[in-house]
Amino acid sequence: QKEVEQDPGPLSVPEGAIVSLNCTYSNSAFQYFMWYRQYSRKGPELLMYTYSSGNKEDGRFTAQVDKSSKYISLFIRDSQPSDSATYLCAARYSSASKIIFGSGTRLSIRP
Amino acid sequence: DAGVTQSPTHLIKTRGQQVTLRCSPKSGHDTVSWYQQALGQGPQFIFQYYEEEERQRGNFPDRFSGHQFPNYSSELNVNALLLGDSALYLCASSPRRQGGFETQYFGPGTRLLVL
Numbered sequence: 001q002k003e004v005e006q007d008p009g010p011l012s013v014p015e016g017a018i019v020s021l022n023c024t025y026s027n028s029a030f031q032y033f034m035w036y037r038q039y040s041r042k043g044p045e046l047l048m049y050t051y052s053s054g055n056k057e058d059g060r061f062t063a064q065v066d067k068s069s070k071y072i073s074l075f076i077r078d079s080q081p082s083d084s085a086t087y088l089c090a091a092r093y094s095s096a097s098k099i100i101f102g103s104g105t106r107l108s109i110r111p
Numbered sequence: 112d113a114g115v116t117q118s119p120t121h122l123i124k125t126r127g128q129q130v131t132l133r134c135s136p137k138s139g140h141d142t143v144s145w146y147q148q149a150l151g152q153g154p155q156f157i158f159q160y161y162e163e164e165e166r167q168r169g170n171f172p173d174r175f176s177g178h179q180f181p182n183y184s185s186e187l188n189v190n191a192l193l194l195g196d197s198a199l200y201l202c203a204s205s206p207r208r209q210g211g212f213e214t215q216y217f218g219p220g221t222r223l224l225v226l
Contacts, residue, residue, distance in 0.1 A: 008151065025138070032212065043201050043217030044154065051212075088153050096205075096213040098144070098167050105152030 003027050006089050006102030014110050019076040023089035023102045026070065030091040031101075035067045035074045037103065038086045047074070047087075079109045113138065115204050115218035123224045132187040132221045136204030142166075143185040144215060145177060146201040148224050160185050160206055189207055190213075197225045 006023045013019055030067075033052055036044035050056045053067040064073040072089050089102040116135045124130050136143050142161045143180045144155035156169035160179035183204075189196055199222050203215035 004153075006153070041219065043219050044202070045217070046214055049212060049214075090153070095211055096208070098156040098159065098169060099146075099154075099215065100156070103151070103153045 001026055002103075003030075003100050004089060004091055004102040006105055008103055008105060010106040010108060012108040012110060013079060015079060015081060016078050017109075019074075019079050019083070019107060020110075021074040021076075021087050021089070021105050021107070023072040024070055025072065025091050027091075027093075028067070028070070029080070029093055031094060033063070033072050034090040034099070035061075035063055035072075035086040036090060036101075039087060040085075044088055044101075062097040081109045082110050084108045115140075115202055115216050117200075117202050117218040117221050119221060120219070121222045121224075123226065125226050126194060128191055128192050129188065129190045130192060130223060131187075132200050132202075132223070133190075134185045134187070134202030134204075134218060136183050136185070136202075137216050140204035140206050140216070141183050142205045142207050142213070143183065144203045144205070145178060145185070145187045146203065146217075147171075148199040148201055148220070150198070157187070192225045194225050197223060199223075 034049040035047045038044045060077045062075040086104040088104045119213040145157040148154040159167040174190045199220040201220045202218045204211045204216045
């Protein structure tokens, strides 16, 4: 069993829709949870991170972590074609430990 | 300010050969991590270097080795290449901090194809 599981998609939604991306994890020792965006032929870029449970909002992006159910979510409001990319959820045991990634969800926003 | 740079961008090798990939960290960063990303998968942690020493290691065989130089740049070496080593190899750099979240900045990667 992978430590971080993610539906690979692909997911295609119309422009302006709300996008929901989800992951589950198995190790309750994880403390930090991250979302990365990866465009084609580029390295991953950190969108946001959350410590322990709770919500974090940054512009059109909201990250949620529910440690009781080991569930990680990313919501994108007012989705734009420029949001089309692969989104990777990830987790860490501590603030500087190795990053453990999910397999990524390919998202396409249709104009 | 240049971000993380990696060379070469693409590489083709045959089974059994050896390869060296290079990474220059972002200015002001002293910690370098390497990841392997197979097609359709998320990156997998290989190892991390700080102060010229390997500090953390993922579940990769000894065929994967690395080095960090005094200027913080780093090399990833893979010996006895297998077909399964074909992947995108990502380098990430970060500033070592005592406490607080260490953000890793990723380079564009080196795409290795083993034939």
